Amino acid sequence: MKLFMVLFLYLVATASQAQTPEHGKVKENTESNLQVWNSESSEWTNIDSFWLDFANSNDAKFWGQTDTYPNYDDVKEFDTVLIQIKEGNCLMQFFHSQWRRANDVQRWDDAFNEYAGCPSVFE
Numbered sequence: 001m002k003l004f005m006v007l008f009l010y011l012v013a014t015a016s017q018a019q020t021p022e023h024g025k026v027k028e029n030t031e032s033n034l035q036v037w038n039s040e041s042s043e044w045t046n047i048d049s050f051w052l053d054f055a056n057s058n059d060a061k062f063w064g065q066t067d068t069y070p071n072y073d074d075v076k077e078f079d080t081v082l083i084q085i086k087e088g089n090c091l092m093q094f095f096h097s098q099w100r101r102a103n104d105v106q107r108w109d110d111a112f113n114e115y116a117g118c119p120s121v122f123e
Contacts, residue, residue: 024050024108034115036108047115051091051102055080065089069099078105088116 023039035044055062060078063070067084079094091102103112
């Protein structure tokens with residue numbers, strides 16, 4: 001019985017250490033830069049790269065990186081655009097007939113809505 005308990009505790013400890021972060025989880029690295037976990041590539045990357053990976057692998061159209069939104073009549077549900085404003089970039093996704101921050105649709109880490117241009121993208 002004692003051996004079973006030791007083995008059980010070892011397995012529980014090992015499993016908790018091996019747990020990978022949730023897709024879209026943001027952390028600050030040692031250089032105070034934000035990093036996000038991309039489960040598709042199994043690596044920590046910067047937010048802009050994460051956005052581009054998502055936009056390029058999304059089944060909908062990616063309208064590129066621009067400072068103007070595409071013509072409303074040309075976009076479809078789940079299309080994306082990396083919008084550029086003076087405060088920085090923000091990945092937008094067309095959802096329920098309007099542009100929204102991609103994080104508001106995908107529900108990654110809340111930190112996305114405070115990154116670069118996202119806090120002021122609707123101003």
